[in-house]
Amino acid sequence: MRQGTKSVGRGVLFRYPDYLPLTADTPRITLGEGDTPLVRSRFLEKEIGVGELYFKLEGCNPTGSFKDRGMVLAVAKALEAGSRAIICASTGNTSASAAAYGARCGIETLVIVPSGYVAMGKLAQAVVYGARIIPIEGNFDQALQLVRSLAAVHPVTLVNSVNPHRLEGQKTAAFEVVDALDDAPDYLFIPVGNAGNISAYWQGFQEYHKGGQAHRRPKMMGYQAAGAAPIVRGEEVRNPQTVATAIRIGKPASWAKAVAARDESGGAIDMVTDEEILQAYHSLARHEGVFGEPASAASVAGLMKYARNHREIGESRVVCIITGTGLKDTDTAVLGAAPAQPMAPDMKAVERALGWA
Ligand SMILES: *Cc1c(COP(=O)(O)O)cnc(C)c1O
Secondary structure, three states, X not given: OOOOOOOOOOOHHHHOHHHOOOOXXXXXXXXXXXXXXXXXXXXXXXXXXXXXXXXXXXXXXXXXXXXXHHHHHHHHHHHHOOOOEEEEEOOOHHHHHHHHHHHHHOOEEEEEEEOOOOOHHHHHHHHHHOOEEEEEOOOHHHHHHHHHHHHHHOOOEEOOOOOHHHHHHHOHHHHHHHHHHOOOOOEEEEEOOOOHHHHHHHHHHHHHXXXXXXXXXXXXXXXXXXXXXXXHHOOOOOOOOOOOHHHXXXXXXXXXXXXHHHHHHOOEEEXXXXXXXXXXHHHXXXXXXXXXXXXXXXHHHHHHHHHHHOHHHHHOEEEEEEOEEHHHOHHHHXXXXXXXXXXXXXXXXXXXXXXXX
16 A cells, blocks of 8 residues: 655645545545635725635646645545546546546546547646546537446546545635635635536535534635536536636536535526636736636636626625636637737847837
8 A cells, every 4th residue: 555655734635634534544645735825806806896805726736726626535535445547527627637646646547538628738737647538529528428437337436526525625625715714705706617616615614614613604606607507597508618618518517516505605606708707817817916717717707797786795705716727728818919029139129119219
């Protein structure tokens, strides 16, 4: 049995052992996931008119998205069960995370990806970590159906968020928010794709509330992309489309849990257009110095939309989850930006280019 390396207080299995389904036989693995920054807004808080606005920077996780929080536990439990391989369907970040923890633990990682709809940075991660990648001519929902069937008959552990350990690990982000603010915020804005993360946060807030670490629970505000909004529309979307590839999902696996989180918290699940997502994406980067991927910006786009009709948010404490780093999807980042012509390495020429001469 592989021993976990000694860790100096980093990693969700080390920080929150009492809240996770760990046994003496669960390997304590980590790549340093969790403990991500919660930073106060310097611009959008006033611009939007929020009492207090914070961003939780989940792009600071080891593979650049929140998926690492759940993956570390899912892989630890797979190892504990004696599994030698893990499998997932992915819009990109799940495969990047699975491949990293698989590599770390010396087990095989198999990923099924919808061809043509995974951001290049995410695919690059899976390649470099050494995963076996099977592209399919189909979308995420079909890929998920496939891996569920494969895992049912082959000796591989499914590590999509239908694996309950994923949500158990991901709920630790809610603990961190409460630990940082000394209580739960009034509202939590979060992108919704397969709907695992909103469900995990709600589980975390509820556990902390029951345990007395939080006196209240936030309204859970989930945002889907308008072209991939099955929960908002109340029916499966067969051909989901959005620039925010991480939430390009037409049939969320945790649909019922997300609806329960919405209703129990008195929150809402709504949608934002790609235009609104990209506007929030640029605003976040230019005015806050926060570069999230397009899906991550759905939380901020959602807040902008909600605040237009709900002025009471001006008295509230709000957290937006920035679920992944923008570096994974540089195609979207440089879209429409014309590359400048290089010029002579000459002071006069550069001064002219800057409009200083
Ligand atoms: C996975 C992911 C989402 C969506 O989370 P779900 O749990 O599928 O709802 C949003 N943003 C990023 C960056 C992701 O990787």
